[in-house]
Amino acid sequence: xxxxxxxxxxxxxxxxxHLSTVSRVLNAKPGYVVSEEVAEKIRTAARELGYxxxxxxxxxxxxxxxTIGVLIPDLTNPVFPPIIRGIERTLAKKGYIAILADxxxxxxEEERILERLKARQTDGLILATAHRADExxxxxxxxxxxxxxINRSVEAAGVxxxxxxxxFGIAQAVRHLASLGHRQIAHVAGPQAISTGxxxxxxxxxxxxxxxxxxxxxxxxxxxxFAEKEGRRAMAQILARSRPLSAVVAANDLLALGCYDAIExxxxxxxxxxxxxxxxxxxxxxxxxxxxxxxxIPLFEMGIEAAEAMLALLDTENPEPRQVRLRPExxxxxxxxxxxxxx
Amino acid sequence: xxxxxxxxxxxxxxxxxHLSTVSRVLNAKPGYVVSEEVAEKIRTAARELGYxxxxxxxxxxxxxxxTIGVLIPDLTNPVFPPIIRGIERTLAKKGYIAILADxxxxxxEEERILERLKARQTDGLILATAHRADExxxxxxxxxxxxxxINRSVEAAGVxxxxxxxxFGIAQAVRHLASLGHRQIAHVAGPQAISTGxxxxxxxxxxxxxxxxxxxxxxxxxxxxFAEKEGRRAMAQILARSRPLSAVVAANDLLALGCYDAIExxxxxxxxxxxxxxxxxxxxxxxxxxxxxxxxIPLFEMGIEAAEAMLALLDTENPEPRQVRLRPExxxxxxxxxxxxxx
DNA sequence: TATAGCTACGCAAACCTTTGCGTAAACCCG
DNA sequence: CGGGTTTACGCAAAGGTTTGCGTAGCTATA
Numbered sequence: 178x179x180x181x182x183x184x185x186x187x188x189x190x191x192x193x194x195h196l197s198t199v200s201r202v203l204n205a206k207p208g209y210v211v212s213e214e215v216a217e218k219i220r221t222a223a224r225e226l227g228y229x230x231x232x233x234x235x236x237x238x239x240x241x242x243x244t245i246g247v248l249i250p251d252l253t254n255p256v257f258p259p260i261i262r263g264i265e266r267t268l269a270k271k272g273y274i275a276i277l278a279d280x281x282x283x284x285x286e287e288e289r290i291l292e293r294l295k296a297r298q299t300d301g302l303i304l305a306t307a308h309r310a311d312e313x314x315x316x317x318x319x320x321x322x323x324x325x326x327i328n329r330s331v332e333a334a335g336v337x338x339x340x341x342x343x344x345f346g347i348a349q350a351v352r353h354l355a356s357l358g359h360r361q362i363a364h365v366a367g368p369q370a371i372s373t374g375x376x377x378x379x380x381x382x383x384x385x386x387x388x389x390x391x392x393x394x395x396x397x398x399x400x401x402x403f404a405e406k407e408g409r410r411a412m413a414q415i416l417a418r419s420r421p422l423s424a425v426v427a428a429n430d431l432l433a434l435g436c437y438d439a440i441e442x443x444x445x446x447x448x449x450x451x452x453x454x455x456x457x458x459x460x461x462x463x464x465x466x467x468x469x470x471x472x473x474i475p476l477f478e479m480g481i482e483a484a485e486a487m488l489a490l491l492d493t494e495n496p497e498p499r500q501v502r503l504r505p506e507x508x509x510x511x512x513x514x515x516x517x518x519x520x
Numbered sequence: 521x522x523x524x525x526x527x528x529x530x531x532x533x534x535x536x537x538h539l540s541t542v543s544r545v546l547n548a549k550p551g552y553v554v555s556e557e558v559a560e561k562i563r564t565a566a567r568e569l570g571y572x573x574x575x576x577x578x579x580x581x582x583x584x585x586x587t588i589g590v591l592i593p594d595l596t597n598p599v600f601p602p603i604i605r606g607i608e609r610t611l612a613k614k615g616y617i618a619i620l621a622d623x624x625x626x627x628x629e630e631e632r633i634l635e636r637l638k639a640r641q642t643d644g645l646i647l648a649t650a651h652r653a654d655e656x657x658x659x660x661x662x663x664x665x666x667x668x669x670i671n672r673s674v675e676a677a678g679v680x681x682x683x684x685x686x687x688f689g690i691a692q693a694v695r696h697l698a699s700l701g702h703r704q705i706a707h708v709a710g711p712q713a714i715s716t717g718x719x720x721x722x723x724x725x726x727x728x729x730x731x732x733x734x735x736x737x738x739x740x741x742x743x744x745x746f747a748e749k750e751g752r753r754a755m756a757q758i759l760a761r762s763r764p765l766s767a768v769v770a771a772n773d774l775l776a777l778g779c780y781d782a783i784e785x786x787x788x789x790x791x792x793x794x795x796x797x798x799x800x801x802x803x804x805x806x807x808x809x810x811x812x813x814x815x816x817i818p819l820f821e822m823g824i825e826a827a828e829a830m831l832a833l834l835d836t837e838n839p840e841p842r843q844v845r846l847r848p849e850x851x852x853x854x855x856x857x858x859x860x861x862x863x
Numbered sequence: 864t865a866t867a868g869c870t871a872c873g874c875a876a877a878c879c880t881t882t883g884c885g886t887a888a889a890c891c892c893g
Numbered sequence: 894c895g896g897g898t899t900t901a902c903g904c905a906a907a908g909g910t911t912t913g914c915g916t917a918g919c920t921a922t923a
Binding site for chain 2: 878879880881
């Protein structure tokens with residue numbers, strides 16, 4: 178509420194000057210001078226009256242909201258909270274705030290949310306929802322919005338993005354499994370319409386070859402979403418094909434969790450019979466049963482980077498897209514073990 | 521950006537009427553009539569020009585931001601994302617948006633954030649950070665802000681709050697343990713400055729008596745925060761006292777996770793030697809090692825209720841505080857087992 | 864002593880909307 | 894046909910800020 182907040186006019190009247198003078202004193206722009214005597218009077222009056230600049234009037238005047246829309250595909254995925262925290266913190270340092278929205282992986286909802294955010298005159302958009310060929314992103318760019326993509330990227334160039342090196346990460350996972358003696362390695366792939374799902378799939382094939390291992394398409398299944406349920410379905414599908422396998426690399430942690438379920442449901446054991454790797458190192462990954470071997474990516478830092486990229490975009494008139502790719506790192510836990518003999 | 525958006529004036533000029541007429545047509549208030557002919561022309565012109573009402577000017581005029589501040593103590597606690605999702609969804613239906621802020625359990629930061637939110641003229645505040653005697657909350661109320669508390673409540677009356685029945689929930693947990701033959705039950709209590717921590721502690725004592733069990737103060741330890749680390753510390757402390765015990769009820773899931781660690785570090789086993797219960801049924805509680813027996817509370821629904829309570833407050837001039845207490849439910853999983861014999 | 868140049872501040876427009884009030888024209892009724 | 898009511902719309906203020914421009918008084922220079 179804060180009804181009846183003091184305005185520039187109020188403090189101007191109190192001091193006996195014009196409100197424009199008050200404005201300039203309080204904003205202290207170069208090129209405009211006012212006697213220190215008057216300035217001091219104005220400052221104390223402002224303090225006494227508890228003057229706070231009215232954000233509506235200010236925004237109306239400068240045509241900026243100092244608000245950034247943050248669009249997340251699934252807030253309940255523990256990967257995102259650290260990212261969001263990073264975003265929010267660094268945005269706050271510059272006087273910006275984050276408006277959070279969660280599309281729940283629904284493209285239609287996503288579009289509605291974007292409409293709302295645009296209607297609100299957000300100064301920029303941080304999107305974690307991008308598809309590889311995302312028209313929504315293209316539209317935003319075309320309309321002149323500042324956009325930075327996080328985690329996922331789009332194929333079209335010219336967008337700022339903060340991602341991790343999927344190829345490097347997957348290669349580490351595969352190498353780890355190979356070094357444990359695994360030769361029949363399955364892949365529970367993410368949605369191919371999303372950059373991470375696609376790149377990790379490509380990376381899996383490459384890494385297998387690099388290790389001199391054959392990739393068997395029967396040991397690959399694709400998921401429609403990065404969700405536990407899909408991971409379970411895909412893993413069950415692979416298991417049902419009755420090919421020998423001793424390990425599976427899942428395209429992310431949620432899928433890996435689904436793999437756990439499917440493996441247990443099939444009466445197999447992880448890691449004794451089947452090793453599992455995830456991706457993201459989401460919070461609590463170390464608490465699972467078994468603790469998940471996964472590829473760690475610096476979530477909090479990604480949030481910071483995204484916010485900084487956004488602030489950079491906001492600063493300049495003709496924004497240069499900035500692409501940051503962070504290095505992931507394998508963290509070995511209990512879901513991977515030596516390949517069982519005789520497989 | 522959206523530079524050069526069409527304004528009321530633009531569409532007025534296009535049609536050849538005054539902009540006030542356009543405003544009334546587009547807003548369609550009763551008590552003001554305009555011929556259907558003109559109205560139709562205005563509507564199509566508005567559509568063609570892509571008119572969207574300027575939120576800054578609108579807010580300035582009506583002195584409302586249609587923005588609700590949501591303050592969370594720890595975003596990385598998986599309890600909150602479902603709550604936030606519930607809040608955001610139901611707020612969106614009425615044209616409100618949520619500004620999310622995360623205090624990271626830091627009271628000073630909390631104060632800073634509240635300052636920022638107030639400066640932004642948020643129409644209301646949903647707080648998940650309340651302490652039992654919270655001056656910040658009292659201040660907000662006094663300043664006329666609409667406030668609804670979620671999860672935690674304050675001792676002072678007159679605040680809207682959405683909570684769960686801590687006594688009922690804890691009683692269920694204790695009864696469950698008692699029915700499994702446990703008699704020496706420990707309690708890893710939450711911060712006593714927070715309603716949930718305090719009430720669950722009280723509830724624990726009551727429930728023990730109700731089951732005819734003695735409560736041994738040596739089997740109780742207090743945590744300074746609802747964090748895994750604290751849970752580990754507290755549980756280790758209890759274990760170090762070398763009293764016989766076969767179960768522990770933790771004041772929330774994160775603390776329970778800490779108990780897991782301490783139990784393992786002490787070379788004991790859960791649930792074979794020591795049963796553990798949590799509280800909240802946070803996402804992935806069923807994936808832990810072992811799957812956590814805990815008290816489920818309807819997180820998503822709490823978010824919805826909180827948002828609805830806020831919308832109700834916003835509607836009326838003299839807001840009647842609404843207090844909702846949701847019923848929790850024990851969900852039994854793998855972290856509780858029959859008490860070992862001979863203890 | 865003019866003139867130019869500062870200094871220190873005021874004036875008013877602009878941003879865009881909502882809304883109370885005013886006012887023509889059209890209508891109704893007796 | 895004259896008076897009053899209704900219909901349909903315009904006018905302008907108000908909300909609070911920023912900012913280009915104007916200006917009165919003073920000082921320094923020629």
